Structures are given as structure tokens and as C-alpha cells.
Amino acid sequence: MTFRLSTTDSDFAAAFTALVDARREADEDVSRDVAAILKRVRAEGDAALADYTSRFDRHDLNVSGWAVEPAECRKALESISTELRDALELAAARIAAYHEKQKPQDSDSVDAAGARLGARWSAVDAAGLYVPGGRAAYPSSLLMNVIPAKVAGVRRIAMVTPTPNGEINPLVLAAASIAGIEEIWRVGGAQAVAALAYGTDRIRPVDVITGPGNAWVAEAKRQLYGVVGIDMVAGPSEIVVVADAKNDPDWIAADLLSQSEHDPTSQSILFTDDAAFADAVAAAVDNRLPLLSTQAVATTSWNANGAIIVVRDLEEAMPLVNRLAAEHLELAVDDPDALFAQVRHAGSVFLGRMTPEAVGDYVAGPNHVLPTGRRARFSSGLSVLDFMKRTSFLSxxxxxxxxxxxxxxxxxxxxxxxxxxxxxxxxxx
Amino acid sequence: MTFRLSTTDSDFAAAFTALVDARREADEDVSRDVAAILKRVRAEGDAALADYTSRFDRHDLNVSGWAVEPAECRKALESISTELRDALELAAARIAAYHEKQKPQDSDSVDAAGARLGARWSAVDAAGLYVPGGRAAYPSSLLMNVIPAKVAGVRRIAMVTPTPNGEINPLVLAAASIAGIEEIWRVGGAQAVAALAYGTDRIRPVDVITGPGNAWVAEAKRQLYGVVGIDMVAGPSEIVVVADAKNDPDWIAADLLSQSEHDPTSQSILFTDDAAFADAVAAAVDNRLPLLSTQAVATTSWNANGAIIVVRDLEEAMPLVNRLAAEHLELAVDDPDALFAQVRHAGSVFLGRMTPEAVGDYVAGPNHVLPTGRRARFSSGLSVLDFMKRTSFLSxxxxxxxxxxxxxxxxxxxxxxxxxxxxxxxxxx
Known part of the structure; x- marks a missing residue:
């Protein structure tokens, strides 16, 4: 059973504030460990990488090989089903088309005083992409990180990925082939981030590092912010769904569970103006959970962090939605634009009953790397701009x-x- | 005497690499102190602010007052000379005009598959601006930080500034009045940054914090990155001047010294294709130094971090200029656009003989908050985008x-x- 609130509850304000302020991010004290790893990789380079990889990923880089060659990626692409290959290619094409529109315009003009003023955008020289290994090795994340860099015009893209026990996910290699990645290093963790930032004999340094990772990877990026550019520090995934009673409760239940199944710390919140619909969705969630191979994670997440909030009318939900500043927001109503006009803070918004958030995770086109943990108040999803910089000029x-x-x-x-x-x-x- | 190099020196490559890699940023170990200050302000709020202010700034907020009222700023504006008031107003108008052009375009379109896709930009709700006190209290910095936030459409701007011994620079207050700042708190240091990020009973939290500060302020912003958005971590100022022999050596000497006088850690580097001109500039610097009220700082900086590099021709300078990725770059030649086309990394570029960098510090329009320490490889000057975020959408x-x-x-x-x-x-x- 998940958390249930109504705006007519006498203690609603306090309960909702507790929900907004709840920290779901791990407070693991990894900063000292990470600082030591960064220092050692900076001093010892490849030798430190080989040692850490042997300890943490349990294989010897000098035996298994340091790099994955493009030919291996092409082979992986040939090995997957036509359906999956087509799906990855459709995703890549649509992500590229969406991000093409983000390319910024240069400016160059002369004002009334006779001063020529302008700004010129250019791509960074080199980008590093962290791709997690193991369970969370998602080909979709690879596409979402690499394609904006390619569209920006980045000349060199270096990917790092841990290969625990030497194993690597063929779907990730297939996606790397489609994305045209030619430089892949079999290293992970804070040590891989350090190698990308400082450079080693084998791995030349990059200018920007993006991509998801565990607490060590996130902390390494945070500590190296300023040495290189990084994407926003990411936390657990989250969705807010605003739905009226005209929706199919089972559709909305599936949408909520599509976040819950990511991680025990993920969060799914439903706002509805109909208490009976709220009950129906809660029942549909309970019915659907046992059908999922991800049941254990989804159940933990839904029970610990899920919430159903009944409002008097959907307008009443919107200020609350803005306080949550969620990564994903679904507006499952007949006129979603009317509610969207009231949205001030959200990473990505899904309009109408036929737009489940999950379609945006894969093939819609907008980036799925989005601000979490209320950071949509001040930050944006990954974009072409994360791989470019602007030079102002004056004459x-x-x-x-x-x-x-x-x-x-x-x-x-x-x-x-x-x-x-x-x-x-x-x-x- | 400053550092002198020629690309024909047998050890040029190593000497130039040493120049590029030289760290001029303070390695003060302030992170533990700052972490303790942030923790205490988060827990104790205004009481902690009052205590730190009493210790570090030597005045009692409960006696001298917590805030500077708009009326006090208006009074300061009335007290300054017409010449200075006009200069501040010209600067404010030109900065606003330049930044207006940075406002991003929303997108909203339907593709061939029938998917409606777009992105909508919006301002953050609240921005915090740090303005240093004492010697480095610059009204120009205040304008450069506030105006992009205003142009972005930020509803609330909260300024914090330390007032050592209770004193505050009237020029800063005058600039605050021109910029229309209505909320000014007399607190500084890491404690002020913590108050802006976490909020206290008096000071509501903000979403983005920008503005220059000392090592404690910079470290506080770095530690709070993710709780709020911040502008780039800033280091010592720097200028690279590319000049042929047709320039007046005294003009170029003044340009170099305009960075050297900022701070002992500032850096000024001249590239020229004429050894006699290099000698003439070095002599002009020596002649000009004793005339400066900033002689002590400028001499230390020029001797420790300045460099004159003689190249075979100016084309040869450009790859070296790109490796330095300087905050400021002057191209003092007849055809600066030809060289500018070869610039890949620079914060802001000043084209031609009549465009000294200092005019960009005050009245030209582009922002003077720029990436330092080679960060122009991956980051940009402060802009309207630092106070906005993008929400993608799909239907x-x-x-x-x-x-x-x-x-x-x-x-x-x-x-x-x-x-x-x-x-x-x-x-x-």
C-alpha cells in the first residue's frame, strides 16, 4: 500500500511538504574514497586503471584487452534481431532529428554606436561518455548521450564502460555501432572518470563528461567539475501523473510502475480529482505488480515512495506539481495544453492520454537524461548545448x-x- | 622581467606546455571549513549567520541591520557624480541590449509520424547574487550578474554582500539601484551562500547562485552545486594579446597590465611576430608600471605570470592560443576576422586595434563573467541561459x-x- 493524501485532509500542507522535502538520494560517504582514486589515477595513469579494474571488475585489462574495437561493435549489431536493430535505428534517427533543432544560432551585428557585437558557438573538442555495466547497461542511454554530442559537432567521443568479469552487453555494443562510436575503453567507476578528465598514456583527456553511473561515478564527476564540464548530478528517477477519471486505470497504473521498476528509490505520484479513480488505479497497480519480472524493485519503490493525491479539481494540482518540479510529468486529460500552461518546473512533459512517458525513454526524440530531485527548478535535460560553448566578441x-x-x-x-x-x-x- | 619565449627556441614545446599547465589557482584547503559552515547555517539559520558575521565581518547584524533598503540604494545613486551615474546607466542599457539577444526560442512542431515535439524555456523563480565586499566590490560585476537574470525574467533576485565593519561601497549600492535590486542582505562568505541555498527564517531559498567571491565562497558554491544551480567556478583573470608590429607598444602594454593589475595570480600573455616590437612592449610595460596605483599587484603578476612569445608569423600563434583557451583574447591586427576564424577556444574575443579588453569589462555589452583557467574549452560566459531552464514536451x-x-x-x-x-x-x- 502506498502513501495516500487528499487536499481536504486537515494535515495536507505538512504531509505534502514532507513529500517534497523527502530525500531519496543516497548519502553514502564515498567522497574520500573517490578523492583517493582520482589522485592515484592522476599520478599513476594506466597502472592505476589496471589495478582498480582487476579489483573492482575482476579482470586483467592486459589480458582481456583495454579497448573494444569498432569491428566488435559491428559484429554485435549483426547479431541482434532485425526488430531490435530497426528499433535502435528508429530511436537514433528520431533523437538526432529532435536535437538538430537545438543547435544555437550565432549572432553578429553592429549597433547604433558603431560597435560590432556577437557570439559564436562551437563544439568542445572531445567528449567522454560513461556507460554503466551490468544490470543498468542501457543502449537507450548510450544513444541519448552520444547523439547530442555528435549533433553538436564534437570531433572525438570516448566511451568508458566497466565490463565486470570481462562481460559486456551486446545491445550496448550494437547501439555504439549505430551511434558511430569508435573509441571504447573497458574501464568503469571513479577511475574511468578520472582517466577521461586527466588523461593517461592510453586515454587522452576530454573536455566534457556525461552519462549515468553509481554513487562513485557521480561523486567523481562532481569532484572533477571545473577540470572538465559535466552533465547535471542525477538522482533517482521520478514521475508525476495528473489524470482525470476518464483514463483507463490500468494504463495509468502501468505508467506509474514504469518509474517504480527502475530502482527502489524511484518515485511515482498520481494526482487525480476523483477518489474512485484513485482507488481503481491503486487496485490496478496491485494487480499488475505480480506480473512484472521487476516486481521486487517496483513493489519496494511504490510502497516506500509512491503517492496518490486526491485534489478537488486538477487546477488545484498544478501549484503542487510545480513544487515537486518532477523529472517526468504526464498530463492525461482532454486538454493537456491548458494544464501545461500552468507548469513552471518539469524536466519533460507528456501531453494527453496517448503519450506514456516510456515512449520518451526510447524513441520519441527528446532526451531522457533529465533533472531529478526537484532540479528542474533550475536545470534542463541533456542537450546539444552541453557539448558546445559560446565565445562572445566585440569590435x-x-x-x-x-x-x-x-x-x-x-x-x-x-x-x-x-x-x-x-x-x-x-x-x- | 617577465617570461620570454620564442617558437624558434629549441625547448619551446616543453616551455609552452609548462605555461599552459601552470596552476595559478589557490589550493587552499578550505573544503572542511566550508562544509562545517554550510552544515551549521542549514541547522541554525539566522543565528549562525549573525554569529559568523560578527566574527568575520566584525559587526552585529541585529544592531547594524540585516538588510539594505532600496531607499538607501537610491540615496547612494543620488550621491554619486553625474558622470558616474551616466556611465553606470550606459553600461546597464548596453548589457541589457546584448543579453536580450540571448533569449532562447521555444519550439513546437509536428513531425511526419504525427508526433508533436517541442521545448519551452522558462526563468528560474529566484536567483541569488553574491557581491564581494571590500577592495573587490565592483559595481560593474553587479550589473553583469543581475542584468542577465532580469532579462531572463527571474521574479526574485536576492543579493548578499559582506559589509566589513559595517561599511558598504556606495557605488555598489548605486549600481543595485540602477539594476532594480530590492532585496539585499548584509551577509557574506560561505555562510551567505548557504543561506541562499537552504533558506533561513529571514532569507528565502533561491534556485541559482551566481557572482564572484573568494576561495570560501567559490568552495561553498561548488559544494552546493546540485542543491542549486551555480555559475562556473572562476579562477584568476587572464588575457592573451596577439599583436603585430603596427600597434603602438604603449597601447598593448596597457592592455596587458589591465589584467596584471587585477590580482597577483592574473596572467597576461603577448604573442607577436616581431622581436623588436616584443622588446618595445616589454619596455613600455616597465615604463607604465610605476605610474599605476596598482603597481604592486601588477608588478608581481607580470613578473610571475606574464609572458611574451615571439612567433615566426601570427598564424603560428593560433594553435598555441587555442591551447591556452583564454578568458580574454585580443586580436590587434588589420584583419582580425582571419585570425578569429582560427580561434576554437576563448571566453571573449576583442577584434582590431581599437578594441581594448577593458571596454568589455564595463560598457560594451557582452558579459565580463567568463571562463578562466582553460575552461573556455568547455564553458561559456554568464548569460541569460544560466537563469533559465528548458522543459521538453511530447504529444x-x-x-x-x-x-x-x-x-x-x-x-x-x-x-x-x-x-x-x-x-x-x-x-x-
């Missing part, structure tokens, strides 16, 4: 510097910076 | 889900996520 002629230079001189002098003032004043007529 | 109808849904089902099953598969499959015809 003045005699007329322009005579027009705006004196103000710069006055401000520089007031700030006590005489060389600043002189560098402008010397050029004035 | 499918019967035809669209029937077209792309089966591929999602296949991939979900292959990834072992049956509830994902069911949420799509249930909706297929």
Missing part, C-alpha cells in the same frame, strides 16, 4: 570607442583600476 | 503511437523493463 572602430570609451574610463577609475582606464583612454581621440 | 495521438510505439516496446523488453513496455503496449491498437 570597435574610432567612432565607437569615442562613443562608449569615456564611460569605461570613468568606471575603471572609480573601481581603482588605472591600467584598465589607460588602455581605453590612450585610444580616445 | 502523441493514436496514429503517432502506433507508428513509433512498437519500437519502444521492443527496446523496453530488451532492457528488461516490463512496465515500460506495458505502458506503451496497452495503448497500441
Amino acid at each position: 570597435l572602430d574610432r567612432r565607437a570607442i569615442d562613443a562608449i570609451g569615456p564611460a569605461a574610463v570613468a568606471l575603471a577609475e572609480a573601481e581603482g583600476l588605472p591600467a584598465h582606464a589607460a588602455s581605453v583612454a590612450l585610444r580616445l581621440k | 502523441l495521438d493514436r496514429r503517432a503511437i502506433d507508428a513509433i510505439g512498437p519500437a519502444a516496446v521492443a527496446l523496453a523488453e530488451a532492457e528488461g523493463l516490463p512496465a515500460h513496455a506495458a505502458s506503451v503496449a496497452l495503448r497500441l491498437k
